Amino acid sequence: MSEVKKIATRASYGNALVELGKKYDNLVVLDADLAAATQTGIFKKEFPERHIDCGIAECNMAGVAAGIATTGKVPFFSTFAMFASGRAYEQVRNSIAYPQLNVKIGATHGGISVGEDGASHQCCEDFALMRVIPGMVVASPADDIEAKAMVQAAYEHQGPVYMRFGRAAVPVINDNPDYKFELGKGIVLREGKDLTIIANGLCVSASLEAAEKLAADGIDAKVINMHTIKPLDEELVIASAKETGKIVTVEEHSIIGGLGGAVCECLSENCPVPVKRIGVRDVFGESGSAGALLKKYKLDGEGIYSQIKEFLA
Amino acid sequence: MDKLELQKIANEVRKDIVTAVHSAGAGHPGGSLSATEVFTYLYFAEMNIDPKNPKDPNRDRFVLSKGHTAPGYYSVLAERGYFPKEDLKTLRKLGSYLQGHPDMKHIPGVDMSSGSLGQGISAAVGMAISAKLSGDTYRVYTLLGDGEIQEGQVWEASMLAGFRKLDNLVVIVDNNGLQIDGPIDQVNSPYPIDKKFEAFNFHVINVADGNDFDQLAAAFAEAKTVKGMPTAIIMKTVKGKGVSYMENQVGWHGKAPNDEQYEQAMAELEKAGEALCQK
Numbered sequence: 221m222s223e224v225k226k227i228a229t230r231a232s233y234g235n236a237l238v239e240l241g242k243k244y245d246n247l248v249v250l251d252a253d254l255a256a257a258t259q260t261g262i263f264k265k266e267f268p269e270r271h272i273d274c275g276i277a278e279c280n281m282a283g284v285a286a287g288i289a290t291t292g293k294v295p296f297f298s299t300f301a302m303f304a305s306g307r308a309y310e311q312v313r314n315s316i317a318y319p320q321l322n323v324k325i326g327a328t329h330g331g332i333s334v335g336e337d338g339a340s341h342q343c344c345e346d347f348a349l350m351r352v353i354p355g356m357v358v359a360s361p362a363d364d365i366e367a368k369a370m371v372q373a374a375y376e377h378q379g380p381v382y383m384r385f386g387r388a389a390v391p392v393i394n395d396n397p398d399y400k401f402e403l404g405k406g407i408v409l410r411e412g413k414d415l416t417i418i419a420n421g422l423c424v425s426a427s428l429e430a431a432e433k434l435a436a437d438g439i440d441a442k443v444i445n446m447h448t449i450k451p452l453d454e455e456l457v458i459a460s461a462k463e464t465g466k467i468v469t470v471e472e473h474s475i476i477g478g479l480g481g482a483v484c485e486c487l488s489e490n491c492p493v494p495v496k497r498i499g500v501r502d503v504f505g506e507s508g509s510a511g512a513l514l515k516k517y518k519l520d521g522e523g524i525y526s527q528i529k530e531f532l533a
Numbered sequence: 534m535d536k537l538e539l540q541k542i543a544n545e546v547r548k549d550i551v552t553a554v555h556s557a558g559a560g561h562p563g564g565s566l567s568a569t570e571v572f573t574y575l576y577f578a579e580m581n582i583d584p585k586n587p588k589d590p591n592r593d594r595f596v597l598s599k600g601h602t603a604p605g606y607y608s609v610l611a612e613r614g615y616f617p618k619e620d621l622k623t624l625r626k627l628g629s630y631l632q633g634h635p636d637m638k639h640i641p642g643v644d645m646s647s648g649s650l651g652q653g654i655s656a657a658v659g660m661a662i663s664a665k666l667s668g669d670t671y672r673v674y675t676l677l678g679d680g681e682i683q684e685g686q687v688w689e690a691s692m693l694a695g696f697r698k699l700d701n702l703v704v705i706v707d708n709n710g711l712q713i714d715g716p717i718d719q720v721n722s723p724y725p726i727d728k729k730f731e732a733f734n735f736h737v738i739n740v741a742d743g744n745d746f747d748q749l750a751a752a753f754a755e756a757k758t759v760k761g762m763p764t765a766i767i768m769k770t771v772k773g774k775g776v777s778y779m780e781n782q783v784g785w786h787g788k789a790p791n792d793e794q795y796e797q798a799m800a801e802l803e804k805a806g807e808a809l810c811q812k
Contacts, residue, residue: 284662290660311655
């Protein structure tokens with residue numbers, strides 16, 4: 221049996237920064253004493269002079285990044301999703317997004333798969349928090365290949381971008397020659413006629429697994445990798461709703477305000493169909509291994525499958 | 534530019550501030566008037582800037598961290614020629630580019646959007662770090678309120694500035710002694726301010742009268758000689774300076790004069806201007 225290659229998207233982020241750093245002199249990386257965890261340490265090793273460790277002071281780091289951006293450089297600042305989107309929320313809104321500064325936020329350790337650190341560090345609200353800020357792009361990659369493509373696209377995009385990466389190693393699923401990444405464009409990974417599963421992050425591979433299980437029951441599920449939550453690929457969402465009549469969203473985020481919220485907003489205005497939001501159900505997480513937590517919160521292949529079966533029943 | 538010229542400009546700026554705030558029916562005259570001399574000194578004597586080329590990458594930068602004193606900032610920018618003086622009367626009005634707080638996207642000469650207290654200094658630190666990274670020689674100035682330094686972010690930014698030895702950065706604290714809820718030492722005293730910045734590895738210059746151009750000139754000249762550390766200029770000022778009934782009055786932090794008060798303020802400033810012309 222061949223082993224599926226697994227890489228944490230935070231590692232992909234660190235590696236992508238090095239590649240971009242070689243190409244672009246104006247790329248600067250900031251961290252808040254988490255360089256080993258966010259993996260910006262890889263960049264620091266290669267380009268120590270362009271890596272600014274701000275210490276444990278995330279609000280200031282966001283503002284410093286804003287100031288650097290005003291001078292034409294392209295800063296990527298990194299910390300855990302909890303602190304990037306939560307603690308520094310107002311700095312991101314007022315110092316970065318309001319003046320539309322070209323700052324990229326590489327938020328790692330999103331969702332419950334942070335694992336053992338527990339609820340204080342498991343941010344399941346970041347998509348919602350970032351999505352309501354005008355002009356903010358919000359995205360979360362499914363695997364290593366997508367994460368690297370996303371970092372490149374974020375550099376090329378003019379304006380603020382929030383990217384959420386994960387701590388846990390996840391299967392590489394986009395390893396094919398046709399793979400093409402574009403911010404704001406969802407990717408259909410599997411065609412189907414009975415329902416559409418729209419997922420992001422590590423829930424994409426789990427959703428593909430669930431779709432296989434559904435297929436065994438004779439249920440034909442379309443699967444979309446919606447790596448960009450904002451701007452949402454509304455065209456694809458609406459077309460899929462019309463085509464399959466039912467939508468399921470899957471994310472490692474609160475069912476309130478994230479991908480599920482965005483899809484519901486789009487569909488209720490344009491094409492109301494039954495929707496099931498799968499995610500963290502308005503609760504805080506807890507300590508445990510990533511695998512055990514994903515199982516408990518029904519975000520693994522089996523959990524997604526069983527929730528979809530209930531939805532269809 | 535000599536002191537008398539600067540005083541005349543500052544007097545015009547004060548008239549602009551009172552006029553803009555009166556026209557808006559809202560705004561922050563007290564802290565605009567306490568900082569009028571430092572605004573004027575920065576834009577007419579200190580900074581390397583060109584109103585005809587406001588985006589020059591080599592220009593000195595200014596961040597108004599105490600963004601609510603936008604009327605003072607805009608008035609100086611208008612006097613310096615960044616935009617027409619008449620536009621000051623559109624302050625805070627729907628459709629005007631002169632937003633209630635500084636907006637870098639729409640106001641010529643504004644280097645950073647600000648207004649949420651404690652945030653501007655971080656952006657200034659970022660600009661100073663950026664200059665160090667690419668070997669640029671521009672200097673960065675930021676003005677903070679004495680109440681503003683109650684924000685924890687100010688000290689996060691100061692710690693990084695001191696640690697990174699940002700000698701291209703000058704942090705100015707407008708110590709007018711008053712904040713919305715009362716005297717700063719009765720609300721939540723930030724004193725001693727100078728010792729705090731010293732502890733954060735700043736070269737500290739205390740200015741006894743921040744409404745005096747000679748003292749400001751000496752302070753900024755000293756700041757330029759400092760190597761290996763950022764400078765903090767702590768200047769004592771009078772809130773509401775130049776308008777008798779606003780001076781040292783907490784109530785004039787964020788309030789517009791009515792028509793009668795406006796006439797009185799303008800008469801006082803006209804008189805002060807005439808006195809300067811007699812010199």
